Amino acid sequence: MKTVNLGVIGYGYWGPNLVRNFFAANDCNVKAVADGRPERLAVLAKIFPSVKGVKDADDIINDTEIDAVVIATSVFSHFPLAKKALMSGKHVLIEKPMTASVAEADELIELAAKKGLTLMVDHTFLYTGAVQKMKEIIDSKVIGTPQYFDSSRINLGLFQPDVNVIWDLAPHDLSILTYLVKEAPVSINATGISHTQNGIENIAYMTVNYDSDFIAHFNVSWTSPVKVRQTLIGGDVKMIVYNDLEPSEKIRVYDTGFKHKTEEDKTKIMVDYRTGDVYIPKLSTQEALLGVANDFVQCIIHRQTPKANGCLGRQVVKILEASQVSIKNNGKEVCIR
Amino acid sequence: MKTVNLGVIGYGYWGPNLVRNFFAANDCNVKAVADGRPERLAVLAKIFPSVKGVKDADDIINDTEIDAVVIATSVFSHFPLAKKALMSGKHVLIEKPMTASVAEADELIELAAKKGLTLMVDHTFLYTGAVQKMKEIIDSKVIGTPQYFDSSRINLGLFQPDVNVIWDLAPHDLSILTYLVKEAPVSINATGISHTQNGIENIAYMTVNYDSDFIAHFNVSWTSPVKVRQTLIGGDVKMIVYNDLEPSEKIRVYDTGFKHKTEEDKTKIMVDYRTGDVYIPKLSTQEALLGVANDFVQCIIHRQTPKANGCLGRQVVKILEASQVSIKNNGKEVCIR
């Protein structure tokens, strides 16, 4: 394949960004967009007159000229649409979170493998300059052994009517965690509260546990008066602060660490501290979604595995699913081994 | 009583601050300080030559000229020293946390009541301009009904050899929570990790649950490269951000809230948002520890109950104790009703 012909299903808030970036991507044509709402197709026609607007997703899934499908609908429709598209021989990119359950994710992964098709999830953050730089820093062992990942993603946000704040906000941070840290988590604890009558949590806290002494924690809220987008990633040699609200200085690397001493005396403090310089690396400013588009298209053409592949997407869903069980059981540890 | 004669047991890091502020307090004499370490008594002699230094706590507890005792030793000795002092008829101010267990706190409270003595805990933060202002704002119903309390107290801190990071750092925030929010918590979930061989947690997370839809969460760490001292307190009408690192603008009141609508349609979003102005009140800059000293002395003289009384101190210990049980049981909910 030299050029990928693309169809997009769902043209909501994120749709125009997807179309614009697939326009800018190499080796790719956006042929059609499906959305049941006439007013959304009107918006499409105004901005992208060359793209065909259709009402029905099936018009894209059954279009033999289309090679690949982007599914940008609400989470509960991801699975049926992606399954149909894969069955129909299309490569598939799904908005995050990938599916509403691990079982659904497993079925899609298996189907894509069997058909030899690319299956990818739009975990856009993996393609930012900040996450790419952190990946480079962590893989090169600069921070030593990772010890913790502590993320806050809070602001006055839109209450979602169908999924709680973990499903809405945590996929970003869970995809980053999964991408940066190789060790697989073994269990989840989550707590939260709903301030609405529908019982959907608008504030939640989640701890992700590991066999080693690594720990991850997530604080998500739709009801904070201030916006915070910060993650601390600590190693025993250096520590990273990732503040996504900084316009250019998003990543700081602290030459700070501690080592526990050989245990001579239980009553003495067991660690040596060290603090040193701070380093703020320059980051690539390429639009992340263009990176997503290019990765999807090139992986289709060269039969490679994208960064944000189905397995990574499934891992995120696994943690989300477990968090729901834990939160409904008052924070009980839920095994995901 | 017109003037309170005071003895201080323990002259470590906090000792000089205590003595200096009791010097500055009204109606009060600092008569003696006890510390087993000769070098600490030498420091005392240099700065406060008028105060008698003694080696043994009993020399203070048994001194008939002394009316009140400040216990500023390590947490495990709080109970035996305070009990002895109360038995000996002394009013008692204990460093935070009050005791190592609720049982100990109960015994001290009962003893003080029986003897008619003042029992107080040095929860210094309650006497800051920031906490006093928040108390005033919350009590006047300006923020509406409190909905959440979300606190982070993290930095590169000294690893304690005998207590974990919750016992070390959370008492500040738990005392503020207990002081500001009248509802009693019903259960605790806590998770954490130790990066040293002694198994003492250096990172921990705690959720405090209530019968109403109020929730409190605490993030404490000795291993963050950046220092954070921030608490969000949300009401349905307004929200407070308390950033203790701001030199003068510690409290911000956001005219921000949300109301859930009457439930017409389960599938629609259930809330109305509102954002408005922000207000940064001017705060009293009086040293908080002087407020502690004056409250202790005046409550002794006028037989009143201090802000940071034994019951408040006990409530803090109750949550700390439950957090330890939860953390050792992998985050299991621990009832404290």
Next chain:
Amino acid sequence: MKTVNLGVIGYGYWGPNLVRNFFAANDCNVKAVADGRPERLAVLAKIFPSVKGVKDADDIINDTEIDAVVIATSVFSHFPLAKKALMSGKHVLIEKPMTASVAEADELIELAAKKGLTLMVDHTFLYTGAVQKMKEIIDSKVIGTPQYFDSSRINLGLFQPDVNVIWDLAPHDLSILTYLVKEAPVSINATGISHTQNGIENIAYMTVNYDSDFIAHFNVSWTSPVKVRQTLIGGDVKMIVYNDLEPSEKIRVYDTGFKHKTEEDKTKIMVDYRTGDVYIPKLSTQEALLGVANDFVQCIIHRQTPKANGCLGRQVVKILEASQVSIKNNGKEVCIR
């Protein structure tokens, strides 16, 4: 006139923003855009296929169906183009700065008056929520008598080949000053330095003097490693800090002031301080350039005077012109009375 037919001359960096906002404005049609560069007309055709692209400005100026012209070319062509357009009976909106000299500005103002045409300058900042709020605060006497205006606009910016950093960056702040403060300045001092061989200053400082004890100062630079966009506006009762880099909290009003005492004793300090609360008003988030477009169109239709009228634009040019004289005379005071 019910609807204004509009032509835009110059389709550079700012051109698409202008066209987009005139599209969004009421009672207005964008009919044609002129630019000598074919590649810019190609960009136009792609985004706004309904707008006619022409090579020559005269095709717009002489188009009898066009009522009003927007001139978005480089500063030295503002005057000849605007003059031609006014002569041709068109209403005119000019990019800032209005002209390259006061003499040019005077001629345009006179011509527009004679012809009964609207003459306006695109000082976009006047239409921001922040400046509108400051106008409201200052006009209502909340800050008392204004005493100073201190502005910094520095970053690593594009060196301009034809105008210095004052002509490039200060028009924003000078338009705000002129809009907010009614008193007319009487003289200018400016200093600066060029780090390139063309002698064009890339760093400059300017003081604007008044008959009263009001003072204004401007710090502009293309060579700062950090971006600063901050203005302090002090009154004797309250003071405003305007930080344009804050995403939402751009304006802070400090309840801070000082009063000089009646002069009893020359050797004593002569002022009483006062510091109080801080207040962060909520600002309108409407796009400022849409405000420009609507003001221009409505002033044409209703024969009113726009906020950013020719006289305001001329005042900005007057200060710019004087700064150039001062800077070339080593900071000498230049009278502009």
Next chain:
Amino acid sequence: MKTVNLGVIGYGYWGPNLVRNFFAANDCNVKAVADGRPERLAVLAKIFPSVKGVKDADDIINDTEIDAVVIATSVFSHFPLAKKALMSGKHVLIEKPMTASVAEADELIELAAKKGLTLMVDHTFLYTGAVQKMKEIIDSKVIGTPQYFDSSRINLGLFQPDVNVIWDLAPHDLSILTYLVKEAPVSINATGISHTQNGIENIAYMTVNYDSDFIAHFNVSWTSPVKVRQTLIGGDVKMIVYNDLEPSEKIRVYDTGFKHKTEEDKTKIMVDYRTGDVYIPKLSTQEALLGVANDFVQCIIHRQTPKANGCLGRQVVKILEASQVSIKNNGKEVCIR
């Protein structure tokens, strides 16, 4: 000399800090402190009972057991006291600014040279970790050729009754400039305003000009609602931001620069930009005033020249003096070559 016996003249706000640090310095005894105000001597007696308090400066100047004198009185008495002390054979450390005029400074420098005595000025900032680190960075040519120095030191400060805001606040920044940049300035422009009836400027701006294309600018104010302590130091290779309000990250080095190209075309932009990483070096946290005390004592003992020597102090006074002439002549350039 093995140990320096020291007397301090003037025990105001800064006095206790001076005495405390000379106590902590090596090879030094604080023998006596003179202050005409009995209440200040009472404060001394309480904190430093071993130091003799005297009413009259002459009791120190004429004390044959005293080797060195610290003069911490108001600026107008610096010269007569320092002259007397030098005449009497004492080494002298003077509070900043050194004297009220260059003529006075010249006389003291000459006298000290003739007598072979150490003459030093308490420009404390030179001894901070931040300034020492900047000195190291600039001397090692890391930032390339220095191009500008841009300093803001503004806050709501105490109005001084006898000196204007430049004399009060700028000596800090002028001492740093003089210490870091070897080139001598050639002229000064200053503007300012007084909001009190005594005509003493409370806001002022100063440009310091050089023969090369280096420039320095100072913004000082007692009437800013916010506190700013920031200096930008730009080189053609890197740039430094020094924010003294940051608790630990005071110095940032930006790998940012620009080079002007060989001049091919006057109409083209003449520079190449470069932006890169940012680096925040760890700084020494030793108290700066202890560095002052040690430098003074050791230079006396080893007959060396202190960092903050008389010539540096004189250069600061020279700029201050010229600023006063300029400000009274409406910003006219004042030559100091």
